[in-house]
Amino acid sequence: MPATFATSDPHGHLAELTAALREAGLLDGESRWSGGDARLWVLGDLLDRGPDGLGVIALVRRLVDEAAQAGGAVLPVLGNHEVIALGMRRFGDARIVHRGLVRTFESIWARNGGRDTDQAGIDDELFDWLAGLPAIGLDGDHLLMHSDTTAYLQWGGSVEAINDAVRATLADDDPVAWFDVLVRLSQRHEYAGSAGPLAARRLLHTLGGERIVHGHSIIGDLFGERCDSYSEPRLYCDGLALDIDGGIYEGGPCLVARLSV
Numbered sequence: 001m002p003a004t005f006a007t008s009d010p011h012g013h014l015a016e017l018t019a020a021l022r023e024a025g026l027l028d029g030e031s032r033w034s035g036g037d038a039r040l041w042v043l044g045d046l047l048d049r050g051p052d053g054l055g056v057i058a059l060v061r062r063l064v065d066e067a068a069q070a071g072g073a074v075l076p077v078l079g080n081h082e083v084i085a086l087g088m089r090r091f092g093d094a095r096i097v098h099r100g101l102v103r104t105f106e107s108i109w110a111r112n113g114g115r116d117t118d119q120a121g122i123d124d125e126l127f128d129w130l131a132g133l134p135a136i137g138l139d140g141d142h143l144l145m146h147s148d149t150t151a152y153l154q155w156g157g158s159v160e161a162i163n164d165a166v167r168a169t170l171a172d173d174d175p176v177a178w179f180d181v182l183v184r185l186s187q188r189h190e191y192a193g194s195a196g197p198l199a200a201r202r203l204l205h206t207l208g209g210e211r212i213v214h215g216h217s218i219i220g221d222l223f224g225e226r227c228d229s230y231s232e233p234r235l236y237c238d239g240l241a242l243d244i245d246g247g248i249y250e251g252g253p254c255l256v257a258r259l260s261v
């Protein structure tokens with residue numbers, strides 16, 4: 001059984017991501033894959049907010065190839081910021097009437113750390129790569145996703161059905177359907193509090209796995225702690241959920257969780 005790791009929400013912080021993966025033994029001094037047959041999940045929000053989203057994407061894409069050649073795997077997952085950036089690219093300031101409200105991807109992109117430098121690098125080829133990312137994955141006992149929400153179940157009752165539905169929407173150009181993807185992937189904190197375990201069990205029972213691994217919600221925000229006060233992923237929700245978003249753009253650590261031996 002190869003070792004399995006997960007990281008999330010690098011948000012353009014290439015240097016911090018590189019250092020964290022090196023510390024975990026997955027990159028060598030030249031930033032080449034050195035993880036052998038290990039598996040590394042990257043749970044989305046590669047770009048926006050930080051200085052070098054395109055650099056993060058380029059690293060992840062190279063590692064996908066290098067890990068595969070070494071018998072391992074690097075497995076990126078779609079985050080809400082990929083949807084924001086792609087929606088900005090495709091629809092810009094077009095007015096979208098969504099649930100009775102007039103919205104634009106541009107205003108959401110601008111309010112949430114969108115970067116012109118990232119937009120400039122999203123050509124057709126990169127657009128298709130990002131739009132084709134899976135929304136959710138199952139790896140042994142771990143159910144991996146970007147956002148801590150049960151909204152994934154609105155797309156279907158299996159990992160395959162969810163991924164197919166999200167991919168089909170992003171391959172099309174219906175702005176309202178795109179906005180639905182963004183709204184669902186922007187939800188959060190649904191595994192926290194007294195109702196959290198029931199929500200998590202519902203997701204695990206339907207999709208498989210014994211534990212959810214997610215990013216999207218910074219540990220410090222979720223638990224009311226300073227982002228520089230922790231250095232490990234946070235297991236919560238009766239042990240059913242693991243939050244691995246350290247909050248890199250808020251001064252928190254870039255976490256690499258080891259999910260198995």
Ligand SMILES: [Mn+2]
Nearest residue numbers: 045079080216
């Ligand atoms: Mn997010």
